[in-house]
Amino acid sequence: xxxxxxxxxxxxxxxxxxxxxxxxxxxxxxxxxxxxxxxxxxxxxxxxxxxxxxxxxxxxxxxxxxxxxxxxxxxxxxxxxxxxxxxxxxxxxxxxxxxxxxxxxxxxxxxxxxxxxxxxxxxxxxxxxxxxxxxxxxxxxxxxxxxxxxxxxxxxxxxxxxxxxxxxxxxxxxxxxxxxxxxxxxxxxxxxxxxxxxxxxxxxxxxxxxxxxxxxxxxxxxxxxxxxxxxxxxxxxxxxxxxxxxxxxxxxxxxxxxxxxxxxxxxxxxxxxxxxxxxxxxxxxxxxxxxxxxxxxxxxxxxxxxxxxxxxxxxxxxxxxxxxxxxxxxxxxxxxxxxxxxxxxxxxxxxxxxxxxxxxxxxxxxxxxxxxxxxxxxxxxxxxxxxxxxxxxxxxxxxxxxxxxxxxxxxxxxxxxxxxxxxxxxxxxxxxxxxxxxxxxxxxxxxxxxxxxxxxxxxxxxxxxxxxxxxxxxxxxxxxxxxxxxxxxxxxxxxxxxxxxxxxxxxxxxxxxxxxxxxxxxxxxxxxxxxxxxxxxxxxx
Ligand SMILES: Cc1cc2nc3c(=O)[nH]c(=O)nc-3n(C[C@H](O)[C@H](O)[C@H](O)COP(=O)(O)OP(=O)(O)OC[C@H]3O[C@@H](n4cnc5c(N)ncnc54)[C@H](O)[C@@H]3O)c2cc1C
Ligand SMILES: NC(=O)c1ccc[n+]([C@@H]2O[C@H](COP(=O)([O-])OP(=O)(O)OC[C@H]3O[C@@H](n4cnc5c(N)ncnc54)[C@H](OP(=O)(O)O)[C@@H]3O)[C@@H](O)[C@H]2O)c1
Numbered sequence: 001x002x003x004x005x006x007x008x009x010x011x012x013x014x015x016x017x018x019x020x021x022x023x024x025x026x027x028x029x030x031x032x033x034x035x036x037x038x039x040x041x042x043x044x045x046x047x048x049x050x051x052x053x054x055x056x057x058x059x060x061x062x063x064x065x066x067x068x069x070x071x072x073x074x075x076x077x078x079x080x081x082x083x084x085x086x087x088x089x090x091x092x093x094x095x096x097x098x099x100x101x102x103x104x105x106x107x108x109x110x111x112x113x114x115x116x117x118x119x120x121x122x123x124x125x126x127x128x129x130x131x132x133x134x135x136x137x138x139x140x141x142x143x144x145x146x147x148x149x150x151x152x153x154x155x156x157x158x159x160x161x162x163x164x165x166x167x168x169x170x171x172x173x174x175x176x177x178x179x180x181x182x183x184x185x186x187x188x189x190x191x192x193x194x195x196x197x198x199x200x201x202x203x204x205x206x207x208x209x210x211x212x213x214x215x216x217x218x219x220x221x222x223x224x225x226x227x228x229x230x231x232x233x234x235x236x237x238x239x240x241x242x243x244x245x246x247x248x249x250x251x252x253x254x255x256x257x258x259x260x261x262x263x264x265x266x267x268x269x270x271x272x273x274x275x276x277x278x279x280x281x282x283x284x285x286x287x288x289x290x291x292x293x294x295x296x297x298x299x300x301x302x303x304x305x306x307x308x309x310x311x312x313x314x315x316x317x318x319x320x321x322x323x324x325x326x327x328x329x330x331x332x333x334x335x336x337x338x339x340x341x342x343x344x345x346x347x348x349x350x351x352x353x354x355x356x357x358x359x360x361x362x363x364x365x366x367x368x369x370x371x372x373x374x375x376x377x378x379x380x381x382x383x384x385x386x387x388x389x390x391x392x393x394x395x396x397x398x399x400x401x402x403x404x405x406x407x408x409x410x411x412x413x414x415x416x417x418x419x420x421x422x423x424x425x426x427x428x429x430x431x432x433x434x435x436x437x438x439x440x441x442x443x444x445x446x447x448x449x450x451x452x453x454x455x456x457x458x459x460x461x462x463x464x465x466x467x468x469x470x471x472x473x474x475x476x477x478x479x480x481x482x483x484x485x486x487x488x489x490x491x492x493x494x495x496x497x498x499x500x501x502x503x504x505x506x507x508x509x510x511x512x513x514x515x516x517x518x519x520x521x522x523x524x525x526x527x528x529x530x531x532x533x534x535x536x537x538x539x540x541x
Contacts, residue, residue: 055080056094058540059501062118074126075102081122083115085497085541086385087211087327091169093385101127110261113324114541117260117295172215172325172378175202177371178340188436191347192404193368194331197379199339204379206334208411209387209539211327212341215378216363217370218259218323222300223252229303232313239318248313256320259298259362263289268319269302272311282306296352298359326363327382329494329539331407335418341379343367344407344439387492387539393421396489398481400504402430402459402470405495406439408539412492417452425452426484428470430459455480470500471507482515490535497540508536 053076055065062081069080079098086093090111092100100106101123109127110120178196197212199205206212227234227249234249244255252258263286270282285293294302299320303309332342347368348361360369371377389412390397397416399409406429416425429444431437437460438444447453457473474481485491493504505527513523530536 053079053095056084058084058114058497058538059505060084061498062115062122066122075099078102078123078126081115081119081126082112083119085114087114087541088169088213088382089113089324089327110263110321111324113326169325170213170380170382172213172380173202173204174376175199175204175341175379177373177375177377179373180368180371182368183344183439185436188433190403190432190437191349191368192437192439193345193347194440195343195345195367195371196332196337197341197377199341202379204341204381206330206341206381207384208330208333208389208415209384209408210330211382211384211539212330212343213325213327213380213382214363214367215254215325216323216366217253218256218362219360219365219370220253222258222298222360223249225300226252226258226303227313229300230310230313230316234313236312236314238314241318241322248317251317252313255323256317257323258300258320259359260324261321262294262297262299262302264319264321265299265302265316268311268316269306269309273306273309275308278306278308282309300357301352301355323362325378325380327541329404329407329411331410333411333414333418336414342410344404344410346404384539386534387494387537388534389415389421390423390490390535392423392488393419394423396424396426396484396487398426398428398484398489398491399494400428400470400474400492401494402428402500403439403495405493405500405540408494409492410440410443413447413452417447417450424454424484424489426455426457426489427453428457428459428473430461430468430470430473432460432462434458434460434463469503471503474504474507474511478511478515481511485512485530488535490537491530492537492539494539495541501538501540 055068056079057065060068065080065084066077069077072080075098078101079095082094082097084094086095090097090113092106092111094112097106097111101109109123110117112119112123175197178198179194180196181194183192183194184190224234232248234247234252236248237245238248238251239245240251240255246255266282266286270279270286273279273282297305328343328345330341331344332340334340345364345367348364350359351357352359367377387408393416397412399412401407401409409427409429413425413427415421416423425447427444429439431439438458444453444456448456455477457470457477459468459470459473461467461469491508493501495501509520509523509527512526513520516522516526527536
C-alpha cells in the first residue's frame with residue numbers, strides 16, 4: 001500500500017493551494033506507475049477560475065465588465081452584471097447566483113446588495129433580452145479535492161449535480177454590543193465608528209480577513225412615519241411571506257426593506273389607489289422604470305408621491321422585500337481579542353436633492369447610532385474568499401487601506417503580532433485630514449514604534465491644496481515597493497472599489513513597469529502572476 005504524503009503545514013502555500021496540491025499528489029501517487037517515466041508538468045498554483053472570467057474584478061465598472069463578457073454564454077453575461085465581490089450577501093457567489101437565474105431556480109433579480117439598482121436593472125434587461133447566442137450552459141465551478149472552489153470558497157448553494165440551490169447564508173446568532181466609539185475628531189466631515197461585539201455564548205468564530213454579516217434594524221422614525229402615512233397603529237398583525245407572524249411595527253423595523261427596494265410596494269399601492277391615473281402610473285412603474293423615477297426613493301417618498309394609494313399596512317408589509325444583511329470587514333483578531341469582534345463602520349448619511357428629510361444608511365447608522373452597548377444584534381460570519389494573510393509567517397505584507405479600508409489590516413496586524421510572525425509589514429493609510437481622520441492613530445504609531453510596522457506611509461488628502469492619495473505614496477516609494485514584491489511580498493487592498501482600488505491597481509502596474517524596466521505588458525503579466533499565486537488580494541466595496 002502506498003503512503004500518500006501531504007505537504008507540511010510550513011510549506012509556503014495557503015490552505016487552498018495546499019489542499020489542491022495534496023489532492024494532486026494523492027491522485028498522481030494512487031495512479032498505476034506512469035509509463036515511460038513521464039513526469040507530470042510542474043504545478044505552481046491551483047487553477048484560478050477568475051482567469052476564465054476576466055470581468056471578475058469588483059473595481060471594473062459594470063459596462064466594462066459586460067464588454068469583457070460579450071459573446072460569452074448568457075449565464076456568464078449575467079455573472080458579469082453582479083458586483084463581483086463574492087460577498088455572499090445574496091446567499092450565493094456571483095457565479096452561482098447567475099447560474100441560479102439562468103437555470104430558472106432564482107426569480108429575484110435584486111439580490112446583489114453591493115451591485116444595487118444598477119445590477120438589478122441590468123439583470124432585468126439581460127433576462128428580458130431574446131436569447132441570441134447558444135443555449136444557456138450551466139457554468140459548473142470546479143471544486144478542488146476537498147470541495148473547495150478554486151477561488152477558495154466552499155461551494156455553498158450548489159447541489160452535487162451542479163444545479164444551484166436555495167441560498168446558503170449562515171444563520172445569524174445574537175451577540176451583544178460592547179462599545180461604539182467615534183474614531184474621527186471634532187470638526188471632521190466624516191463619521192467612522194469603531195464597533196465592538198461580545199461573542200461570549202454566541203459560538204461565532206472567525207479568521208482575520210473574514211467579514212461580519214449584520215442583520216440591522218431600520219430607523220424607528222422612518223418606520224413610524226410610514227405607519228402614520230398609512231394611518232396604522234403598528235399593532236396590526238402581519239404574516240410575512242415565510243409564514244412568520246408579527247406586529248406591523250416590528251415587521252417594518254426588522255424584516256422589511258424600506259429604503260433600497262421599493263418596487264414590491266408598487267403593485268400593492270396600484271391596487272389600493274383610488275385615482276385611475278395614479279393607479280396606471282404605479283402599474284407602469286411596477287412594469288418598467290426606464291427613466292429611473294424610483295432611483296433613490298424610499299417607501300415614505302413613494303407614499304408621499306402617491307397620496308391616493310392607501311390601504312392596510314399588513315398587506316404592504318407582507319409584500320415588501322426582506323431587509324438584507326450588510327457585510328463589514330472584521331477589524332480584530334481573536335488572538336488579540338478573544339471572544340470579541342470589531343468593525344470600522346463609516347456612517348452613511350446624505351440628503352436627497354429638493355427634500356429636507358435626512359437619509360440614513362440602514363446598517364451603518366443602526367450600528368453607529370441605534371445599537372447601544374448591551375443591545376443584541378443578529379450576526380454571522382461570512383468567510384473570506386481568499387483575503388488571507390500569507391501562510392508563511394516570514395512573507396512580507398504590503399497593505400493599502402485608506403478610510404474604512406483600514407479595518408482588515410488592523411486585524412492582520414493584531415494577528416501578526418499575536419503569532420510573532422517575522423515577516424515585515426508595510427501599511428499605506430490615507431484619509432481626509434491628519435488632525436481628525438487618522439483612524440486608530442495611537443495603535444498604528446505603537447505598532448510602528450514596536451517595529452511591527454516596518455513602514456507606515458500616510459496620505460492625508462485635504463491637508464494641502466493638491467490631493468495626496470495612497471497611490472502617490474506608493475509611487476514615491478516605488479523602488480522599495482518593487483524590492484518588497486521581488487522578495488515575495490503579498491499585496492493587499494481594502495476600501496472603495498470604484499475609485500481607489502482602480503487607481504491603486506494602476507499605480508501598482510506603473511511601479512512594476514518602471515522598476516522592472518520591462519514595460520507595461522510585462523507589468524500586466526507580473527500582476528497576473530501575483531494574482532495567480534494569491535499574492536494580490538482585494539477586499540473592496
Ligand atoms: C465585503 C464587504 C466589506 C465591507 N466592509 C465595510 C467596512 O469595513 N466598513 C464600512 O463602513 N463598510 C463596509 N462595507 C459596506 C457595507 O456593507 C455597507 O454597504 C455600508 O455600510 C452601507 O450600508 P447601509 O445599510 O448603512 O446603507 P444602505 O441603507 O445600504 O444605503 C446605501 C445606499 O445609499 C445610497 N447612498 C449612499 N450615499 C449616498 C449619497 N451621498 N447620495 C445618494 N445616495 C447615496 C446608495 O444607493 C447606497 O447604495 C463592506 C461591504 C462589503 C461587501
Ligand atoms: N457599496 C457601499 O454600500 C458602500 C458603503 C460605504 C462606503 N462605500 C465606499 O467605500 C468608500 C470608503 O469610504 P471611506 O469613508 O472609508 O473612505 P473614502 O471615501 O474612500 O476616503 C478615504 C480617503 O481616500 C481618498 N480618496 C478619494 N478618492 C481616491 C482615489 N481615487 N484613490 C485613492 N484615494 C482616494 C479620500 O480623499 P478625498 O475624499 O479627499 O478625495 C480620503 O482621503 C466610500 O468612498 C464609498 O465609495 C461603499
